[in-house]
Amino acid sequence: MSSSTASHNLFNTRQPFTLSSGKQAALYSLPALEAAGIGNISRLPVSIRIVLESVLRNCDGKKVTEAHVRELANWKPNAARTEEIPFVVARIVLQDFTGVPLLADLAAMRDAAAKMGKDPKVIEPLVPVNLVVDHSVQIDSYNNPDALKINMGLEFERNTERYRFMKWGMQAFDTFKVVPPGIGIVHQVNLEYLARGVQHKDGVYYPDTLVGTDSHTTMINGIGVVGWGVGGIEAEAGMLGQPVYFLTPDVVGVHLKGKLREGVTATDLVLTVTELLRKQKVVGKFVEFFGEGTAALTLPDRATIANMAPEYGATMGFFPVDDVTVQFMRNTGRTAEEVDAFEAYFKAQGLFGIPQAGSIDYSSVVELDLASIEPSLAGPKRPQDRIALAKMKETFNTLFSKPIAENGFNKPAAELNQRYVTAMPDRDSRMCVPISGGGRQDGAQSSSEMEMAGDHPTATLRCETSGEMLPPVEIGHGDVLIAAITSCTNTSNPGVLLAAGLLAQKAVAKGLRVKPHIKTTLAPGSRVVTEYLTNAGLIEPLAQLGFTVAAYGCTTCIGNSGPLDAKLEETIVKNDLIAAAVLSGNRNFEARIHANIKANFLASPPLVVAYAIAGRMNINLDSEPLGNGKDGKPVYLKDIWPNSAEVQTVMKFASDPAVYQRLYSDLTKDLPLWNAIAAPTGNQYQWDDSTYIARPPFFDAATPKVGDIKGAKALALLGDSVTTDHISPAGSFKPATPAGKYLQDHKVAVKDFNSYGARRGNHEVMMRGTFANVRIKNLMLPTKEDGSRIEGGYTLYKGEQMAIYDAAMKHTSPTRHPP
Amino acid sequence: MIFAGEEYGTGSSRDWAAKGTQLLGVKAVIAKSYERIHRSNLVGMGVLPLQFKGSDTLAGLNLNGDESFDLTGINDNLKPQQDVQLSITRKDGSRQAVTLLLRIDTPIEVDYYKSGGILPYVLKELVG
Numbered sequence: 001m002s003s004s005t006a007s008h009n010l011f012n013t014r015q016p017f018t019l020s021s022g023k024q025a026a027l028y029s030l031p032a033l034e035a036a037g038i039g040n041i042s043r044l045p046v047s048i049r050i051v052l053e054s055v056l057r058n059c060d061g062k063k064v065t066e067a068h069v070r071e072l073a074n075w076k077p078n079a080a081r082t083e084e085i086p087f088v089v090a091r092i093v094l095q096d097f098t099g100v101p102l103l104a105d106l107a108a109m110r111d112a113a114a115k116m117g118k119d120p121k122v123i124e125p126l127v128p129v130n131l132v133v134d135h136s137v138q139i140d141s142y143n144n145p146d147a148l149k150i151n152m153g154l155e156f157e158r159n160t161e162r163y164r165f166m167k168w169g170m171q172a173f174d175t176f177k178v179v180p181p182g183i184g185i186v187h188q189v190n191l192e193y194l195a196r197g198v199q200h201k202d203g204v205y206y207p208d209t210l211v212g213t214d215s216h217t218t219m220i221n222g223i224g225v226v227g228w229g230v231g232g233i234e235a236e237a238g239m240l241g242q243p244v245y246f247l248t249p250d251v252v253g254v255h256l257k258g259k260l261r262e263g264v265t266a267t268d269l270v271l272t273v274t275e276l277l278r279k280q281k282v283v284g285k286f287v288e289f290f291g292e293g294t295a296a297l298t299l300p301d302r303a304t305i306a307n308m309a310p311e312y313g314a315t316m317g318f319f320p321v322d323d324v325t326v327q328f329m330r331n332t333g334r335t336a337e338e339v340d341a342f343e344a345y346f347k348a349q350g351l352f353g354i355p356q357a358g359s360i361d362y363s364s365v366v367e368l369d370l371a372s373i374e375p376s377l378a379g380p381k382r383p384q385d386r387i388a389l390a391k392m393k394e395t396f397n398t399l400f401s402k403p404i405a406e407n408g409f410n411k412p413a414a415e416l417n418q419r420y421v422t423a424m425p426d427r428d429s430r431m432c433v434p435i436s437g438g439g440r441q442d443g444a445q446s447s448s449e450m451e452m453a454g455d456h457p458t459a460t461l462r463c464e465t466s467g468e469m470l471p472p473v474e475i476g477h478g479d480v481l482i483a484a485i486t487s488c489t490n491t492s493n494p495g496v497l498l499a500a501g502l503l504a505q506k507a508v509a510k511g512l513r514v515k516p517h518i519k520t521t522l523a524p525g526s527r528v529v530t531e532y533l534t535n536a537g538l539i540e541p542l543a544q545l546g547f548t549v550a551a552y553g554c555t556t557c558i559g560n561s562g563p564l565d566a567k568l569e570e571t572i573v574k575n576d577l578i579a580a581a582v583l584s585g586n587r588n589f590e591a592r593i594h595a596n597i598k599a600n601f602l603a604s605p606p607l608v609v610a611y612a613i614a615g616r617m618n619i620n621l622d623s624e625p626l627g628n629g630k631d632g633k634p635v636y637l638k639d640i641w642p643n644s645a646e647v648q649t650v651m652k653f654a655s656d657p658a659v660y661q662r663l664y665s666d667l668t669k670d671l672p673l674w675n676a677i678a679a680p681t682g683n684q685y686q687w688d689d690s691t692y693i694a695r696p697p698f699f700d701a702a703t704p705k706v707g708d709i710k711g712a713k714a715l716a717l718l719g720d721s722v723t724t725d726h727i728s729p730a731g732s733f734k735p736a737t738p739a740g741k742y743l744q745d746h747k748v749a750v751k752d753f754n755s756y757g758a759r760r761g762n763h764e765v766m767m768r769g770t771f772a773n774v775r776i777k778n779l780m781l782p783t784k785e786d787g788s789r790i791e792g793g794y795t796l797y798k799g800e801q802m803a804i805y806d807a808a809m810k811h812t813s814p815t816r817h818p819p
Numbered sequence: 820m821i822f823a824g825e826e827y828g829t830g831s832s833r834d835w836a837a838k839g840t841q842l843l844g845v846k847a848v849i850a851k852s853y854e855r856i857h858r859s860n861l862v863g864m865g866v867l868p869l870q871f872k873g874s875d876t877l878a879g880l881n882l883n884g885d886e887s888f889d890l891t892g893i894n895d896n897l898k899p900q901q902d903v904q905l906s907i908t909r910k911d912g913s914r915q916a917v918t919l920l921l922r923i924d925t926p927i928e929v930d931y932y933k934s935g936g937i938l939p940y941v942l943k944e945l946v947g
Contacts, residue, residue: 231832720824724833770839780884812844
């Protein structure tokens, strides 16, 4: 089965196109559309033209009409934005949390087809889907040669039910592919492997476009792929061949000029871009980079900037295709045929090359001189709050006593330098504590914050023997307790990762060390990273400073930082310490990286290593030493900061196509834990009584008869601004809620509840959670004496107060008596 | 039915917001206005998004939850953005009629709704 293939020839745009092999193919030509007088297309932003190609090619007179083509072909830089664009994407990417319910729906659809007497195999996604498992692994072990093995072991223990289902899915579908846990982070795997350049079907070539169920999907904009993050249900519509709708956007052009100064990294650049574009208010807009500064950026640097589009607020941070893109595709092991088709297609469409100033009509233009960028961090609570390296100490110390409303911590200045000693570990007791981690749920505003609450496992209980615990240590405000080289943003960029390795090498040579109570991790975006760090001889110095490879996944950046030493956490909580994390991630909202770490700073991988060595954030690394070397002399950051020539000499290790081809040729070869999972096989899933995975009932009802609705009752009367979080809350839930009762009835202990997000493959749990937010106000309930109203997911059924789920079941029960 | 005020369904898209609503047996949501994506998701799950017209509001209806509701004007000839009649029967037997705007916005959404949502719509397409 396949979706209908484009075969129309609207405006005579279906044109032949010759590949370098001499093979003849076809495309829907944008130059031909312009020649037909439909619009001044060559002056449109490149990103708009790529969307226009999809609209043109998918024009079927129903979902996508000629009017849609004309409308977008006549996009004006400044106009009232009222029209929605129907965008049929070329493929879908999913992470494991959001991917499971989609797979469950597909499996249920197969059952429905079989029930209708059809071959279940006819059910396949209409658009290719890749699910990458990266959101589940937590950091339980660090600074340990076996950390990766230990963390993956626990990951598989905790996620067996979900993994079993995904493993079935992997063999059951041709167009729903699963990249198992332990391979990498979805956006890096997309960049290195899943994106194949251009797509083709039945001889028609078209650009790679996508939507993904993670906000940092925009990273792929770095190689000229139009795509962004959407909710699970939009991705599902896309997977089923339906258009994803979005409001016609403004496009802000960012004119990059000049080049980065010596010692300035891509991370410094993206934090500056985030600060700048936040101020320009680019929310809901496309951002497109152009000009000579853009053309001079390496591909990984472009991907780093594209990655943080959600932080600057844009729908995309788009980089057109040029020679740099083509070379990247070649270096990362795409076949010669793929790379040739990619280059030929974009040239034929007039879409090749980074536009120069004045060649495109943008809604507005922002200029940035790359030479003005300085070494930077961002924090302590928001990614757009950039701090120059030299101002770091002053900023922390000032914010310490500033009011909360001014981004501060509202602490008495006199406490700033106070130190606290952790208690002795309890040598005799065997402690069982709930695993702490990040992902606090209240007050989420941006989609990125919501993800950190929803798409993230909540921890279970961990028992440890006292032998693993640290001896007493002295800690204070501003101390670094988590230092993580993590996240899609930076661990995919060899420029900064090799720099971190080189810095570590120099630090080790000088005799510098990192204190063992600092949770140091290296969580690469893919196995390629470990390969090039090893080949460059840099994995060992990183390990000597505690940065051993701990996992391949999102880890600390989504709040999967795992517990700190119990006595450390006790000291932090008891004394309300403003402890710090420094991470090479893309977000740092308070208490989301770790529940007890209040100050979180984003920084480049080499700066993460440097601050780990220094052990505190309130230090001026421009003027104060990181520590003393083995010769007793102070060592400064400038003494160990690698220069660009040094980085350049090891860059060759990151551009060997053979490495990429080898590591992606067999995704399960090196995964014994995955291979050991006993998963059912066959075209249809053998549903069991899992409380994580259940067959959704969406195909159970006969086609409804469209008609009037009689005798309906109100389930809830709600006020203004009811959010999707009110309707379908994220995070953990209480034993007394309908979802909690359901799980207990199914022998799930409260400690093993996990989160709504982790159980979204089970509709029984999810429907019980609907309208169960503790803050939802149903105006049906009478006011209390003080005039306030009972909050929570309650309603009245025949005058009796009960949970909305319980009332809904009574309303819809076939045995209910009419009023 | 769910009744609400302005900007129903704001915030990031949640995959289960519309699915859960459907599974609770909700046939229609009646609100003053909708967030774009959640409105589309409700249609995608076969739940009718309806909107108060003009100066009508939920508060103006003085509902307390013990009313009974009929929706008429929904049939095979459903058109995007057409009117739908809401008839409210209160406990004392009094009746009130309110005209609502159907927020099924496009022809393809009509097809989704008639099939019971995108999922059964696509199933039908695939098995022929």
